[in-house]
Amino acid sequence: MSIATESKERPKGISHYFRFTENNTNLKTEIIAGLTTFATMVYIVAVVPGMLAGGGVPKNAALSVTILMTAITTIVMGLYTNRPFVLGPGLGSVAIFSFTLLKDGIPLSIAAGIVFLSGAVFILISFLGIRDFVVKIIPSSVKIAIGAGIGLFIANLGFRQAGIVVANANKNVLNFGDLTSSTVWLAVIGFFLIILFESKKVKGGMIFAIILTTLLGIPMGITKLPHSFVAIPGSIRPMAFKLDILKAINIRYLPFFFAFFIPDFFSTLGTLLGVSAEAGYLDKNGNLPGIEKCFYVDSCATSFGALFSCPVMTTYMESSAGVGAGGRTGLTAIVAAGAFLATFFFSPLFLMIPSAATAPALMYIGTSMLKSTAKIDYSDFNEFFPALLCIVLTLFSFNSGNGIAAAIIVYAFLKLISGKFKEVHWSLYLIALLMIYYFYIVATT
Template identity: 40%
Template sequence: MENFFKLKEHGTTVRTEVLAGLTTFMTMAYILAVNPHILSASGMDAGAVFTATAVASAIAGVLMAVFANLPIALSAAMGLNAFFAYTVCGQMGYPWQLALTAVFCEGVLFILMSLTNIREALFNAIPMSLKSAVSVGIGLFIAFIGFQNAHIVVAGPKLVSMFSFTSSFTAGTFHSEGVAVILALIGILVTAVLIVKNIRGNILLGILATWILGIFCELAGVYVPDPANGFFSVIPNGIVALPVSLAPTFMQLDFSFVRSLDFVVVMLAFLFVDLFDTLGTLTGCAARGNMLDRNGRLPRIRGALMADACGTTIGACLGTSTVSSYVESSAGIVAGGRTGLTTMVVSGLFLLALFFSPLFLSIPAFATAPALIIVGFLMMQQVVKIPWANLIEAIPAFICITVMPFMYSISEGIAYGIISYTVLHLCAGRTKDITWLMYLLTAIFISKYAWM
């Protein structure tokens, strides 16, 4: 391990790296409960998604350790899984097989880009205000989905409204839907308290606390399962089991739509959100561990980008949405992780989790919804990086942010943000601020709307 990971050179030890890996896994293990819930909304088998998520995360982590020797773990990206399930498969009506194909193609493109400097060049071609806006908009979108999954926000006469406890008593659904809403609200507060107190694994612990409270409520007869309306028993039917088969999702790619303009738009949306998220995460985590050089660059970034790209491609083949570097890796870095050994430990724990699928798959939506809402809050923090006093930058950012939750589409938010940015800068005579990529993307998105 010393020869491969160069532990002494990085000022760390095996013990420190193992503890850092455990810390990172604790902070990101919530994805094993959340991702199956989200992707199953597209019609995918939740058990197969769980296995695909764990295996893809493990493989991508090993690749990160081998290619870059960095303590940065990877898994299915929050936000992109929501785009996959609720926009591509939900709003646009495409089968999940096509969405997996778009993820696969995105991964292949990233592999090609990672062999050169194209990926960094593309990242630099997008204005910083829109990069921040994409993160903020996805945060709002994820939080909205969390409120919906918890039934805190429901359909109403004004499109959406707050859940009514009075109506649930009248309809006789209080002990199923009503109690689930209360438990979700408690879960949000519990998770928030854990974050404020800076407790490691706060999001995962929040999920577990809400779930355990739900188990007590079911045992006491306060929560009554109603499978017909989507409220299932929260008591697991086992703890340890053999890994769930990948068969329902493995290599389920559909290339029949590849030549359509919608497919290109979907793939570009996956590609650019992943691009911003990955490079931002790598830079932020590396800065947290003082791993950047004097010019503020990550020395082994090409290997890290290659691991990320390969993880996405492999994940699509297995049956999960875009795999990306996780900002939660900063928790392990703070704990002392400095090499790929940390990531190898995380990968080992993801593989171990495969044998505990009955536990993860029995976690109810009201327990995972608080995690979505809190992750939305964390992504919202990028809003301070938008120059609100500079109207020509702020207005497109605002449009990008608001379109995502209001139109229930991440890709529409990106499209409207890019189009408005290009048009406003052209009208203001600020053409020097518009890169060739912005012109190209604007033309693509306008063509898409012209054909709608």
């Protein structure tokens, strides 16, 4: 073989591996796109550790785990699928993990075990190719309601962390807190900054709002400056390899399994198709070629993250920001992951962010999740009532598991009495029976 022939067959580096020509992109565009995705998503480095700390997890360990899991799983997604999808801990799962399970006294090991099991089932579904079967089992209205209910759950957390809403033990209700306190005023300012930036479609607006709110908190005495802005990352030892899978296999944890699995599965499906449509990946039938690879990574990421007590890892819709900036390959995801890794050594900057600066993000994100309720069929009582019940009970009981369990039971009941029982797969009735048993356990323990 001649030298000339050999040089033609030799791989051409990054552009060859990521197929720049085929995807009509270049190195500069991919780098800018990756940094754009990072800018719109970096708020999770401020928000997630604070939420996990609310459940009793050491904040510095939570910060390290959040960054590492986001970076590692995103790099795998970029290398394996060559798609610009970025993963991170889903805020809904973080809220359930911290403020329902851990706050209620469920050990970290069991909470991580439940997450691991939800990921394991997702893995089986992905590798067995039964995605369409799962889509058919879960009623559309219930899927929508779960997301909306978790949204209210998150918004409630935000308002409570900000001190805007507090629990009144005497009346057993929620009341306004001290609206004259500096913490509340700072959170309100942060909230209006977020909706200002979001209304103007400012890329990275949420992290800008968090930064500005944190800076405003310095003269107000709320933000405490660290001794150093650069530090060795916190140890992940308090969170690593703590899961107890056997104890997590318990009927009382089944609703939380669904609370982790259903949003992850369906939000991943929606995100992959939505971002792919923007990127021009979909074929003439609206399908994403190679979607199985994306599901493999996303599902494995959840179980992998659980090994480090990290709530459900999921593909973020913020990946669309990178696509909007021209990103078309996995290099966009890898650049974003590299940017996340860079924050690893500036942990004091993120640990100094007060809850008054991150609470507005929860208030905004949680409230925004309610827009999905527009997709519920309000002309059909059998569809909209179970959905609304799921949302209401999630909020009133401050427990998404209760809302999901009640919705499935009522949905199955309505289908039976209306003579439309054949419209529902038989397995849903089995799940409804398990949910009834769940409520029995809750009532007797």
